[in-house]
Structures are given as C-alpha cells and as structure tokens.
Amino acid sequence: MDYRIIDCDQHVIEPPDLWEKYLPKKFADQAPKLAKDEDGGDGWLLGEHVESLGLVAAMNQTPKTLKWTGVRYDELHPGITQPAGRLELMDEDGVSAAVFFPPQRTMIYFMFAEDPEYQVAGMQAYNNFISDFVSHCPERLGAIWQMPASGIEAAVAELRRAKESGAVGVGLATWPSGEFLLSKTDDEFWAVANEMGMPVHIHVGLTPPQYKTMRVATKKGGAAQLVAFASTMSRMPTLFAELIFTGVFERFPSLTVVGGEVGAGWVPFLKQELDDRYRRNRYWCEVELTMLPSEYYMRNCKVGFVRDHYGVRNCDAVGVDTMMWTSDFPHHITDWPNSRYLIDEMSQGISAEAKRKLFCENAGKLYGFLK
Numbered sequence: 001m002d003y004r005i006i007d008c009d010q011h012v013i014e015p016p017d018l019w020e021k022y023l024p025k026k027f028a029d030q031a032p033k034l035a036k037d038e039d040g041g042d043g044w045l046l047g048e049h050v051e052s053l054g055l056v057a058a059m060n061q062t063p064k065t066l067k068w069t070g071v072r073y074d075e076l077h078p079g080i081t082q083p084a085g086r087l088e089l090m091d092e093d094g095v096s097a098a099v100f101f102p103p104q105r106t107m108i109y110f111m112f113a114e115d116p117e118y119q120v121a122g123m124q125a126y127n128n129f130i131s132d133f134v135s136h137c138p139e140r141l142g143a144i145w146q147m148p149a150s151g152i153e154a155a156v157a158e159l160r161r162a163k164e165s166g167a168v169g170v171g172l173a174t175w176p177s178g179e180f181l182l183s184k185t186d187d188e189f190w191a192v193a194n195e196m197g198m199p200v201h202i203h204v205g206l207t208p209p210q211y212k213t214m215r216v217a218t219k220k221g222g223a224a225q226l227v228a229f230a231s232t233m234s235r236m237p238t239l240f241a242e243l244i245f246t247g248v249f250e251r252f253p254s255l256t257v258v259g260g261e262v263g264a265g266w267v268p269f270l271k272q273e274l275d276d277r278y279r280r281n282r283y284w285c286e287v288e289l290t291m292l293p294s295e296y297y298m299r300n301c302k303v304g305f306v307r308d309h310y311g312v313r314n315c316d317a318v319g320v321d322t323m324m325w326t327s328d329f330p331h332h333i334t335d336w337p338n339s340r341y342l343i344d345e346m347s348q349g350i351s352a353e354a355k356r357k358l359f360c361e362n363a364g365k366l367y368g369f370l371k
Helices: 018-022 083-093 104-111 116-134 152-164 184-196 209-213 222-230 236-245 267-281 293-300 309-313 339-346 352-366
Strands: 006-011 033-036 042-046 049-052 097-101 141-146 169-172 200-203 257-260 301-305 323-325
Touching: 006 257, 006 323, 006 352, 018 116, 042 104, 083 141, 097 116, 104 116, 116 141, 116 152, 141 152, 152 169, 152 184, 236 257, 236 267, 236 293, 236 301, 267 293, 293 301, 309 339, 323 352
Parallel strands: 006 097, 097 141, 141 169, 169 200, 200 257, 257 301, 301 323
Antiparallel strands: 033 042, 042 049
C-alpha cells in the first residue's frame, strides 16, 4: 500500500453480541449485559453501573449536542463495531491504517473481578474478538491486546499468546504483576516483551487501586470532569520516570513503552528535569545509569498525540522519532472526518520529512505496516 496517514490509536465499540460470542458460556451470568441509561440510550451493565455509549461513540456530535447518555446502537454507523464499515470511515478521513486499543471501561471492570479466572477470560474474549476484527484487512488494521492484572504468570502467558496471534502490541492497566507499584516481579514480563519486540502501551495512565471503591456514576459532568479531560497527560511523566530510574530500560534495552493519547508538548521539560534531578541526586539516591535519563526516553519511549500544535511545532525538542498521531476515533475528541485538515494545520513550519514521520512512518514501522 501507499501509506499516507497511520493512526496509532483508534477504538472499536463492543458489538452487542461480543460477550455472547466470545466469553465462555460458564460466565454468561456474569458477563456485561446491554442496558438502558436514564435517557433511553444503550450502555453496558458493568457490575452495578451502566456505562453509556455517549462519549465513546461520538463521531457525529458537536460541543452543543455532546452528552454522556442517550446514544443507541441503532443510531451508530456500522463502522463503529464492524471492520468493513470501519475501513469506509477511515477512507473518508484519509487514514491508511490504524491500530485499535481495548475499551478501558470494560477492561477495568474485568480487571477488578474477584474471580481471577473470570478476569482473564473476559480479557481473552476481547482479545480474540479484536484479532478477528483486524483479520478482515491486516494490511490496514492492527490489534492491541489487553493484558490481565491477575499476576505475572497470566500476564506473560497472554503476552506470548498475543505475539503468536499477530497482535501488534499489548496494553497495560496496571503494571504486569497486577500491582500499581513497579517492582522486580515485573521483569519477567519486560524480558519477554523485550525479546519478542512487542510494544507495551499505557493508555493515558494506569488504574489506581482505589478505583475498586469509587462509584462510577452514569451521569457525569461538572468541573471535575473537565479537570480529568484536560490533564490526561499528567500521569505519564511519572510512569516514564519510574521505568527509567528503576533501571527497566537499562536491563531491557529493546523494550518500547508507548504512552497512548497523552500528547507530546510536555516532553522537552520532562527530559530536562529527568537529567537535572539525576545529576544532582544520583549518588545519595544510589541510582546509577549508563546513559542520561533523557537518552532512555529517546530510545525506549513513544507518545501518541491527538491535537498538539505545540508538540508538533517543537517536534525536534520532543524527539521526532518518538511521536505518533492518533485520531482517537470514535471517541468524543476525534476530528473525523477532518483529520487531514488538522494534520496540515499542525504541521505548518515543520519539514516534510518530520511530518511524514509523525503522521505515518513512526507508527507504520512500530506496528509493522511499513518495513
């Protein structure tokens, strides 16, 4: 193919029959169920709460019509849930190829299930579904598999299965061991990912343990919601710093970790601070690295950005080879079907070579679309 734009982060909304088809029958009573929200829209009953389709299937919404509830499956374009229709929508947006991240609300529901067998079965059901989805057109569609959080053995086993099944990457909602704190236990996972050349993704951030006790309200909004939306990048600097200063990239030099949908404009400041704090504090903190922290970032880390004029304009300072564009389609921040206009607007003042790397080549090479 003549790849022009490659999208490093799209999403598939779960088809209504996904869990019936892919989750083992023994878990049918526990499976997510279709339910109505308070405005008559469709949603998934996850435990005690209905998670509506609103903001995750908002491709045709405007700021004045956007809402969390009241969206129904029968209103959605087939491409929201089906691969043939998705290719049509990508064509309309000028996107040559895309990779697909798991639906985090549903994955987190499974992640906190009391039964570890059910947790793994739920994630495997989604992973099998998305592999079937991308098999419709593998030269244009790639799958990111969700890793379970029930322990290091289950995570490593699903990582190996992902590679064998042709997934182009895997995603974490906790560290591989299932814990919120990084430890040497996770090294077994990093070692396998390093050996297989499998990119590891953290989409926005990891899920804090207190999520178990948080009430997930159906109706959302207010200043707190805007704070959450406007600070999606805030967790990623800490996670990259953890990976660097605990020596993960020192021990596993071929490992790639991608911050999904976190932007890029903040990266030059982070690199500056990583190097400065290491220079001042490495002896009494007893951290000894063979490279500067910023050099590990440049070698081992990448970020996905949706709309980041500042980051693109300063891509040399960020690291031209570390940035990848995403539409986040069909979530509410997508600019579909006007992504080409957004890309051209963001790219004013950068070279044609840099533009092609940011919007095509970096993702194309990482995910195997380009050799």
